[in-house]
Amino acid sequence: MTPVRQSCPHCHSRLSIDLAGIQLKNPVMVASGTFGYGQEFAHLMDLNRLGAIITKGISLEPMEGNPPPRIVETPGGMINSIGLQNVGLHAFIRDKVPFLSQFNTPIITSIFGGATKEFQELAKRLDDVPEIAGLEVNISCPNVAKGGVLFGVDPEMAHLVVRKIKQSTLKPVIAKLTPNVTDISSIARAVEEAGADAISLINTLRAMAIDSQSRRPLLSTITGGLSGPAIKPVALRFVWEVVNAVSIPVIGIGGIMTPRDALEFIIAGARAVQVGTANFVNPRACIEIIDGIEAYLVEKGFAHISEVVGSLRIS
Amino acid sequence: MNPSRTADNKGGGPSLVKGIILENANVAPSYYKMKVHTLIPYGDIHPGQFVMVKVSEGFSPLLRRPFSIHSLWKQSDKNGTDIEILYKIVGEGTNLMARWREGRELDILGPLGRGFSLSAVGGNPVLVGGGIGVAGLFALGQKLRDLGLTISVLIGGKTKEHVLCIENFHALGAEVHAATEDGSLGFHGMVTDMLKFFFRNRPNPSAIFACGPLEMMRVIADITETQSIPCQVSLESRMACGLGACLGCVIPTRGNIFRKPLGATRHENGTSFQRVCKEGPVFNAQEVNWERI
Numbered sequence A: 001m002t003p004v005r006q007s008c009p010h011c012h013s014r015l016s017i018d019l020a021g022i023q024l025k026n027p028v029m030v031a032s033g034t035f036g037y038g039q040e041f042a043h044l045m046d047l048n049r050l051g052a053i054i055t056k057g058i059s060l061e062p063m064e065g066n067p068p069p070r071i072v073e074t075p076g077g078m079i080n081s082i083g084l085q086n087v088g089l090h091a092f093i094r095d096k097v098p099f100l101s102q103f104n105t106p107i108i109t110s111i112f113g114g115a116t117k118e119f120q121e122l123a124k125r126l127d128d129v130p131e132i133a134g135l136e137v138n139i140s141c142p143n144v145a146k147g148g149v150l151f152g153v154d155p156e157m158a159h160l161v162v163r164k165i166k167q168s169t170l171k172p173v174i175a176k177l178t179p180n181v182t183d184i185s186s187i188a189r190a191v192e193e194a195g196a197d198a199i200s201l202i203n204t205l206r207a208m209a210i211d212s213q214s215r216r217p218l219l220s221t222i223t224g225g226l227s228g229p230a231i232k233p234v235a236l237r238f239v240w241e242v243v244n245a246v247s248i249p250v251i252g253i254g255g256i257m258t259p260r261d262a263l264e265f266i267i268a269g270a271r272a273v274q275v276g277t278a279n280f281v282n283p284r285a286c287i288e289i290i291d292g293i294e295a296y297l298v299e300k301g302f303a304h305i306s307e308v309v310g311s312l313r314i315s
Numbered sequence B: 001m002n003p004s005r006t007a008d009n010k011g012g013g014p015s016l017v018k019g020i021i022l023e024n025a026n027v028a029p030s031y032y033k034m035k036v037h038t039l040i041p042y043g044d045i046h047p048g049q050f051v052m053v054k055v056s057e058g059f060s061p062l063l064r065r066p067f068s069i070h071s072l073w074k075q076s077d078k079n080g081t082d083i084e085i086l087y088k089i090v091g092e093g094t095n096l097m098a099r100w101r102e103g104r105e106l107d108i109l110g111p112l113g114r115g116f117s118l119s120a121v122g123g124n125p126v127l128v129g130g131g132i133g134v135a136g137l138f139a140l141g142q143k144l145r146d147l148g149l150t151i152s153v154l155i156g157g158k159t160k161e162h163v164l165c166i167e168n169f170h171a172l173g174a175e176v177h178a179a180t181e182d183g184s185l186g187f188h189g190m191v192t193d194m195l196k197f198f199f200r201n202r203p204n205p206s207a208i209f210a211c212g213p214l215e216m217m218r219v220i221a222d223i224t225e226t227q228s229i230p231c232q233v234s235l236e237s238r239m240a241c242g243l244g245a246c247l248g249c250v251i252p253t254r255g256n257i258f259r260k261p262l263g264a265t266r267h268e269n270g271t272s273f274q275r276v277c278k279e280g281p282v283f284n285a286q287e288v289n290w291e292r293i
Helices: A088-100 A116-127 A155-168 A184-193 A229-243 A259-268 A285-300 B003-007 B092-098 B131-146 B166-171 B191-201 B214-226
Strands: A017-019 A022-024 A028-030 A052-058 A071-074 A077-080 A107-111 A132-138 A173-176 A198-201 A205-208 A223-227 A250-253 A272-275 B015-028 B031-038 B050-053 B065-068 B082-088 B105-112 B126-130 B152-157 B175-180 B208-211 B231-234 B250-252 B273-275 B282-284
Touching: A028 A285, A052 A088, A052 A132, A071 A223, A077 A229, A088 A107, A088 A116, A107 A116, A116 A132, A116 A155, A132 A155, A155 A173, A155 A184, A184 A198, A184 A229, A198 A229, A223 A229, A229 A250, A229 A259, A250 A259, A259 A272, A259 A285, A272 A285, B015 B092, B031 B092, B031 B105, B050 B082, B065 B082, B065 B092, B065 B131, B082 B092, B082 B131, B126 B131, B126 B191, B126 B214, B131 B152, B131 B166, B131 B208, B131 B231, B152 B166, B152 B191, B166 B175, B175 B191, B191 B214, B208 B214, B214 B231
Parallel strands: A028 A052, A028 A272, A052 A107, A107 A132, A132 A173, A173 A198, A198 A250, A250 A272, B126 B152, B126 B208, B152 B175, B208 B231
Antiparallel strands: A017 A022, A071 A077, A077 A223, A205 A223, B015 B031, B015 B105, B031 B082, B050 B065, B050 B105, B231 B282, B250 B273
16 A cells, blocks of 8 residues: 655645655756755755755765866857866765755755766665755766766666666666767666666767867867757757657756746656756746746646646647 | 954855946946946955856856956945946957946846955055956955055056056055056066065065966965965956856865965865865965966
C-alpha cells in the first residue's frame, strides 16, 4: 500500500509539481553554477520562492578551477570556462548545506567526478545528508580536461555512470546532458535505461572568442561554454528531441531570461526549467519568471501547469 | 570613530534598486561623470566598493557593467543614496551610457565587494591612480580627509586629457602630482616613475592605495614590497554577476603562503583564486600573485 503523502502547503497551487519524487512548489529552479550556494543571493530575493536550488557542482576534493580570464561576453550571451572551481564535498556539507537548509526549498546537489568511482563516492556520501533532496549528475561540463564530458558524449559511458550512481543512492538522480553530441536521443535513452529519474539539458555549447587586435583567445582555455539568450533556440530543439525520446521528466535549460522563454520549454514538453545566466543579469529573474508563468496560467485559463507541459500544437 | 566600524570595509548586503540619473556630464574627451539618486537607500558604502549597472533595456548587451563608486557627494537619507560614477567610454556598454540623459531610470545593483581597509591607516597615505583608475580613489580621498589624514595623490595618464580629478583632490586639501606619458602635464613619464622620485623626498608613506592599469599596479606592488610599505590595490576583471556567484572574475593570489590580512575567511574556497567582486576588488598588493596574473 502506498503511504499517503503528507500534504505540503503549496501542493494545491497551480504551479506545484512532483519531479521524480521531489515536491516543488513551482517548476523554476536555479541552474548549477549560476547561483553559488545560495548565500550570494539571499540579500536580494526570497530563496523560499524558488522551485529548487541546484548548487554549484561539487567534486570529492576542492577544485581550483581554470586560470583567468574565465568569461567573455558575446552577442546575446557569454562564454565561460570556470573549470568547476568548488569547495569540495566535505566543506559543502559542513559549510553550505546548513545555510541552504534554512529555506523551504529543495536542495539538489550537482555532482562531478573524473571517474565513475568518484561519482559513486559522492552519491554515497550525499545519500547520508537528509537535507539534500536529489542529485544532478554533471556529465556535461565542457571545461575540464579530465572526465566530465567524456561520460556525456558516449551512450555506454553515460549509462555506466548513471547506473553506478543509482546503485549508490536512494535519492532521485537527474542526468544533466551536454548538447555537444551528434545524437542526443541515444544519450537520453541510455541514461533513462540506466535508471535516471529525470534528465536536464542543455549544458553550455562549446564556443570560442578571439580578440582580432591581439590575435589572442579571450579565454585562458581557448574554448569554453556558451550560455545566455543566444542558445535558447538551440536548447529548445534539444529539449523537444529528448522529450520525444524518453518518458522520464525533462528539465529544460538554456537561455531562459523571461517567463515567455520558460513557457516555450514547458510547451515543448519540459516538466520544469532551470534558469542560469539570467541570475547574473537580474538576481530576481527567477521570481519574475515564476510570477509570469502563474499570470500566464490565469490569463489562459489553465488550472495547473501540467496542462501546459507538452501542449505544443502541431497540425 | 568606532574602530570596528572602520575595519569593516565590506558593508552590508547589496541592494537591487532603481535609480534616477541626476546628471551625466562629459568631463573630458571620452570621460563622463554620472550622478545617480537611488530610490531606496544603500547601506554603508565603503570607498573601493562598486556597483553593477544594467546598460541595456533588454539583453543586448547582456551583462551588467561594473563601476567604482567615485564619490559620496551627499549623505544617504531615508529617500535614497546619491552616488557618483566616473567612467570612460571603452565599448558598447559605456557608449550606450554616454547617451543617457538626466531623469532616466537606472537599474543599479550595489554596493558590492570589499573596499579599502582603513583600520590601520594613519600618517600620510599616498593614492596612486592611472587613467580611469582614479575613479575609485576619490571616494577614498574623501574618507581619508574625514578621518583627518593628509593625503598625497599621484595621477598618471597618457596625455593631460587623461589626467582626471586634479581639482577635486585639491579641494580635499590633498597634495596632487600629475604625470603624463607625453609630458603634456606635470612629470614626463609613467606615474610609477614619478612615485620613485616621490619616495626620495618622502621615504616613509604610511600606506599606498593604487588603482590603474595592471602593469602600473604590478610595478607599485613590487616597489612597495621591496620597501615594506603597506599597499592596497583595486583590481578590475571581466565580471558577469558582481555577487560572487559566477566565479568568472577571479585573480590568482599567493594562497596560504602569506598570512591572511583581511580575515581568515579569505581562503574558504580552498583555492588560490579569489573573486574580484567579493574578496576584492581591493586586495593587499602582496596577496596577489602577480607572476600568474
